[in-house]
Amino acid sequence: MTNIEKYTQAFVNAFGVDAESAKALKYQDIPAWDSVGHMGLIAQLEEQFGIMMEPDDIVDLSSFEKGKDILATKYGVEF
Amino acid sequence: MTLEGKTAFITGTNRGLGRAFVEVFAANRANVIAHARKETPEFREFLNDIAQKNSVTITPVFFDMTDSAAMRSVVRSIVMAKTPVNILINSAGVAHGGLFQMTSMEKIHEVFVVNLFAHMELTQQLLRYMMRFPHGSIVNIASISGLDLKKGNCAYGVSKAALIAFTKTLAAEVAQSGLRVNAVCPGLADTDMANLMEAKAGAEMIARSAMNRLGQPREIAEVVAFLASDAASFVNGQIISVDGGRA
Numbered sequence: 435m436t437n438i439e440k441y442t443q444a445f446v447n448a449f450g451v452d453a454e455s456a457k458a459l460k461y462q463d464i465p466a467w468d469s470v471g472h473m474g475l476i477a478q479l480e481e482q483f484g485i486m487m488e489p490d491d492i493v494d495l496s497s498f499e500k501g502k503d504i505l506a507t508k509y510g511v512e513f
Numbered sequence: 514m515t516l517e518g519k520t521a522f523i524t525g526t527n528r529g530l531g532r533a534f535v536e537v538f539a540a541n542r543a544n545v546i547a548h549a550r551k552e553t554p555e556f557r558e559f560l561n562d563i564a565q566k567n568s569v570t571i572t573p574v575f576f577d578m579t580d581s582a583a584m585r586s587v588v589r590s591i592v593m594a595k596t597p598v599n600i601l602i603n604s605a606g607v608a609h610g611g612l613f614q615m616t617s618m619e620k621i622h623e624v625f626v627v628n629l630f631a632h633m634e635l636t637q638q639l640l641r642y643m644m645r646f647p648h649g650s651i652v653n654i655a656s657i658s659g660l661d662l663k664k665g666n667c668a669y670g671v672s673k674a675a676l677i678a679f680t681k682t683l684a685a686e687v688a689q690s691g692l693r694v695n696a697v698c699p700g701l702a703d704t705d706m707a708n709l710m711e712a713k714a715g716a717e718m719i720a721r722s723a724m725n726r727l728g729q730p731r732e733i734a735e736v737v738a739f740l741a742s743d744a745a746s747f748v749n750g751q752i753i754s755v756d757g758g759r760a
């Protein structure tokens with residue numbers, strides 16, 4: 435699996451959406467992406483990429499696109 | 514009750530209650546990640562003996578609870594090695610007694626850093642990793658001094674009261690992720706902490722116990738092991754006193 439596939443899959447697993455709709459998602463757009471769902475997403479991302487995210491980055495991850503940005507700039511994930 | 518197949522990360526295991534937790538957890542077949550501030554030959558020997566006697570794996574880890582970077586690096590190495598962590602026992606602690614007006618803010622900070630913030634920090638670092646494994650359990654070692662707030666307890670007792678409050682909040686937050694969080698409040702137990710207490714204060718604490726005696730570390734450890742085990746699978750957010758009852 436490529437990194438973008440792994441990244442998208444984390445959203446699919448965490449929120450039960452399909453890959454296409456995952457790409458447009460923002461925090462609290464759908465009921466599943468509430469604060470509890472958010473922690474589930476972070477757990478998925480940490481497991482997929484073998485990283486430990488800082489609390490500030492967890493708060494900043496407010497959309498699919500923003501998350502890519504954070505993972506690329508702070509955790510060395512190449513997309 | 515068994516802890517077979519589980520790994521418990523326990524802090525402050527070189528002496529006192531933490532040492533008894535290692536003994537009782539290993540006797541119940543748990544593997545243990547045993548934390549201490551520093552490495553000593555006696556500590557290594559103690560862990561090797563317990564591991565051999567019970568045919569379990571005991572991995573020592575070392576860091577000062579006040580050293581965030583060292584703590585983080587230990588957690589990172591556990592995560593990278595994919596060593597499972599099902600149980601976290603936050604036990605390392607420091608005692609302090611004294612009237613508020615005679616206690617410096619530095620001392621209050623110091624007590625809070627070890628007794629509360631370091632536990633919160635370790636918990637925060639391990640929490641999502643623990644969620645990857647089934648039946649997770651966290652047990653915070655608070656104190657009856659955090660329930661039964663008396664004069665002279667502005668640092669220690671208040672830090673333990675905060676740990677109790679943290680336990681309840683976290684229990685509500687993470688229950689749906691498969692983690693239970695409880696606290697044990699020991700009464701005065703037979704460790705260095707109790708033995709270094711001012712004699713009069715110690716005698717008063719013992720007199721407040723219906724059983725009128727010190728607790729033995731194993732008596733605390735058995736309850737902690739129960740809470741950590743699946744036998745307590747519906748026990749969450751509870752503050753359990755292990756103090757011989759109130760007189």
Ligand SMILES: NC(=O)c1ccc[n+]([C@@H]2O[C@H](COP(=O)([O-])OP(=O)(O)OC[C@H]3O[C@@H](n4cnc5c(N)ncnc54)[C@H](OP(=O)(O)O)[C@@H]3O)[C@@H](O)[C@H]2O)c1
Nearest residue numbers: 525529530550577578604605606656699701702704705706
């Ligand atoms: N014994 C009691 O009567 C009693 C009653 C109620 C609650 N408790 C609670 O039970 C827990 C264990 O107490 P205990 O009786 O076992 O106390 P203890 O015999 O004094 O042992 C304290 C443990 O915490 C460790 N520790 C303290 N500060 C640390 C730091 N900055 N970094 C790393 N390790 C540190 C000590 O390591 P070092 O050896 O390196 O100092 C030691 O392993 C504590 O949270 C205490 O508040 C005890």
